[in-house]
Amino acid sequence: MKPGWFLRLAAFCGYSLLLAPALLVLVISFSAGDFLNFPPPGFSLRWYAALIDNGQLMAALRNSALLALGVAAIALAAGLPAAYAIARLDFPGRGALAGFLAAPLLLPTLVLGLALLLALQPMRLAATWPGLMLAHAMVAVPFAVRIMTTAFGGVPKDLEEAAWTLGATRFRAALRVTLPLAAPGAIAAGALCFLVSFDETVISLFLVGPRLSTLPVEMFRYAENRTDPLVAALAMTLIGVALAVVLLVERLVGFRRAVGRN
Amino acid sequence: MIGLLLCLPAALILGLGFVWPVLLLARISFNRTTDMGAMEQAWTLDTYAKIVTDDFTWDLAWNTVTLSAGCAAAAVALALPVTLLIRSADPRWRGLLALLAVAPLLVSGTARVVGWMAILGDQGMINALLTGLGIASDPVRLINNLTGVRIGLTESLMPYCCLVLIAGLSRLDSRLEEAAATLGATRSRTFLRVTLPLAAPALLAAFLLAFVLGVSAFVTPRLMGGGRVFVVATEIFDMALETVDWPAAAALAMLLLGALVLAMVLRGVTAGREAPR
Numbered sequence: 001m002k003p004g005w006f007l008r009l010a011a012f013c014g015y016s017l018l019l020a021p022a023l024l025v026l027v028i029s030f031s032a033g034d035f036l037n038f039p040p041p042g043f044s045l046r047w048y049a050a051l052i053d054n055g056q057l058m059a060a061l062r063n064s065a066l067l068a069l070g071v072a073a074i075a076l077a078a079g080l081p082a083a084y085a086i087a088r089l090d091f092p093g094r095g096a097l098a099g100f101l102a103a104p105l106l107l108p109t110l111v112l113g114l115a116l117l118l119a120l121q122p123m124r125l126a127a128t129w130p131g132l133m134l135a136h137a138m139v140a141v142p143f144a145v146r147i148m149t150t151a152f153g154g155v156p157k158d159l160e161e162a163a164w165t166l167g168a169t170r171f172r173a174a175l176r177v178t179l180p181l182a183a184p185g186a187i188a189a190g191a192l193c194f195l196v197s198f199d200e201t202v203i204s205l206f207l208v209g210p211r212l213s214t215l216p217v218e219m220f221r222y223a224e225n226r227t228d229p230l231v232a233a234l235a236m237t238l239i240g241v242a243l244a245v246v247l248l249v250e251r252l253v254g255f256r257r258a259v260g261r262n
Numbered sequence: 263m264i265g266l267l268l269c270l271p272a273a274l275i276l277g278l279g280f281v282w283p284v285l286l287l288a289r290i291s292f293n294r295t296t297d298m299g300a301m302e303q304a305w306t307l308d309t310y311a312k313i314v315t316d317d318f319t320w321d322l323a324w325n326t327v328t329l330s331a332g333c334a335a336a337a338v339a340l341a342l343p344v345t346l347l348i349r350s351a352d353p354r355w356r357g358l359l360a361l362l363a364v365a366p367l368l369v370s371g372t373a374r375v376v377g378w379m380a381i382l383g384d385q386g387m388i389n390a391l392l393t394g395l396g397i398a399s400d401p402v403r404l405i406n407n408l409t410g411v412r413i414g415l416t417e418s419l420m421p422y423c424c425l426v427l428i429a430g431l432s433r434l435d436s437r438l439e440e441a442a443a444t445l446g447a448t449r450s451r452t453f454l455r456v457t458l459p460l461a462a463p464a465l466l467a468a469f470l471l472a473f474v475l476g477v478s479a480f481v482t483p484r485l486m487g488g489g490r491v492f493v494v495a496t497e498i499f500d501m502a503l504e505t506v507d508w509p510a511a512a513a514l515a516m517l518l519l520g521a522l523v524l525a526m527v528l529r530g531v532t533a534g535r536e537a538p539r
Contacts, residue, residue, distance in 0.1 A: 002350065003346070003347055003350045003351075004449050006449075007343055007346055007347060007350075008347065010340075010343035011343040011344050011346070011347035013340065013343075014340040014341060014343055014344040014363075014420070015344060015362065015363070017340060017416070017417050017420065018344070018362070018363060018365075018366055018417065018420055018421065018424075019362065019365075019366070020377065020381060021366075021369075021373075021374040021375075021376075021377025021378050021381065021417065022365075022366065022369050022373070022374065022377055023377070024377040024378075024380040024381055024387065025373055025374075025376050025377040025380070027380075028376075028377075028380045035385055036376070036379045036380045036383055036385070036386070037380070037383070037385030037386065037390070038380050038381070038385070038386050038387040038390060039387075039390065074275070077271065078271035078272040078274075078275055079272055081268035081269070081271065081272075082268055082269040082271070082272035082273070084268060085264075085265040085266075085268035085269050086265075086269070089264065089265035089268070090265070091263065091264075091265030091266055093266070094265060097266075097269050097273070100273070100276065101269070101272055101273070101276065103276070103280065104276065104280045106526075107284070107519070108478030108495075108518070108519075108522070109478075109480075110478055110480045110495050110498060110499065110515070111284075111287070111478070111498075111515045111518065111519060112280070112283070112284075114287060114498060114499075114502050114511055114512070114515050115283035115284045115286065115287040115515075116279065116283045117502060117503075118283065118286050118287055118290055118508060118512065119282060119283035119286045119287075120283075134275070134278060134279045135279055137275050137279060138275055138276060138278075138279030138280050141272050141275050141276060145272060195368070199370040201370060201371065201372055201481055202480050202481060205499070205503075206502065206503070216370055216372060219370075219372050219373070219376075220372050220481065220485070223372055223375060223376055223379070223485055224484070224485060224489070227379060227383070231376050232376050232377075232380070235370075235372065235373030235376045235377070236373075238369075238370050238373055239368075239369050239370075239373055242368045242369065242370075243368070246368065
């Protein structure tokens with residue numbers, strides 16, 4: 001049925017609300033003015049230049065990128081074998097384990113952040129690399145396991161069985177047959193874990209300190225205290241990284257294959 | 263056996279980074295805070311008692327629940343036409359329209375708040391429009407207050423509602439609506455008597471998800487409220503990092519978790535009731 005004018009109008013309102021903030025961030029980040037006002041008095045790249053000159057924010061950007069890379073590697077390394085076991089092997093407690101490995105997603109990040117603060121602070125692990133790595137890996141692992149389970153499930157079991165028949169050990173068959181076929185899923189899982197860590201704000205807010213901070217936290221603090229277009233340029237940087245990662249996945253494997261559906 | 267072994271690294275990360283901290287959180291909620299503000303090991307319900315008997319807590323809880331319920335309802339109401347448009351769109355555009363509806367999930371919450379500042383601020387887009395057209399002489403305060411939080415929270419919950427509704431409505435047979443139209447029903451009548459009842463379970467699921475997410479939202483209430491809007495989440499954050507009263511923060515977090523578990527159980531009950539149909 002063709003949508004009527006009322007539906008079109010209501011949907012237009014919905015889309016405007018959904019897309020307006022990101023569009024405004026894009027426009028304001030090129031503002032030549034001193035405040036977050038719209039329309040901007042002129043356009044310039046001064047706030048991007050200011051961003052590059054800001055040592056504290058650049059250090060936070062570097063920290064966030066390194067952290068996200070490390071977290072993606074850890075989450076993949078830990079999530080891949082677990083996902084293979086859940087998708088392919090039959091063992092007691094498989095269902096319970098699969099549920100457990102998704103459990104952190106059920107709790108609000110605020111509660112997770114608080115719990116991690118209470119656990120890591122007394123051990124002097126708050127505001128340290130190991131502490132942040134553990135915290136972010138904990139939120140990323142469920143995503144890695146979920147996506148990889150789907151990816152392994154999408155690889156026909158016959159192929160692995162054929163390899164066994166041809167004399168390959170179980171380990172060799174999994175490594176040389178199933179894993180390469182599930183590679184698109186692994187790329188997507190790694191990219192998602194990277195983004196989960198790179199954008200993570202609330203848990204990090206509990207765990208950062210003056211000597212180690214991440215970009216989303218610095219952006220949050222900046223937005224809390226000041227309102228100049230530098231924060232828009234900062235926000236565009238985060239949006240740009242997310243877009244770049246998504247486009248990279250799309251170019252490398254395509255979304256449909258990455259998610260494991262046809 | 264090998265299966266358990268393969269799951270060990272992932273389970274270890276979750277054990278160290280999730281189970282142990284959450285258990286510790288539960289344990290610390292039974293500790294006591296001395297008058298000096300220091301934490302004292304104990305097994306007591308004092309902290310819970312202090313929170314539950316404080317009127318401020320109930321104000322907070324009421325604010326949080328009404329705010330999230332209102333924003334969840336608004337988010338569902340706005341996500342429904344978006345989803346219906348996606349559903350009835352030409353297949354060529356359907357993918358793009360769906361992608362646009364959930365794209366905000368890729369943009370961090372803080373970045374979207376910055377966008378709202380440029381729209382709702384005293385020198386923002388809406389106030390420039392209002393003063394430019396002569397409708398208002400002074401800027402209307404749309405941010406750093408409850409209005410701002412309502413707008414921002416509604417927007418941040420919408421993509422989740424769209425996700426649930428896109429999945430839920432895709433199973434809805436559009437021939438039923440066509441049949442109603444053929445039999446002479448007007449558009450509004452078809453919508454009210456056919457589409458809406460069929461979509462009701464998906465709408466309820468979307469509302470409950472948005473409500474649960476809204477209750478525990480922190481970034482939007484904090485930033486859009488300009489530190490002037492207080493909800494349970496901002497209070498937990500302040501207790502933990504500003505006043506550094508760990509038992510109180512832990513106890514309030516446990517109460518929040520309890521409320522969320524209750525909401526999820528209710529969702530399970532309602533979903534269970536609908537399943538046999």
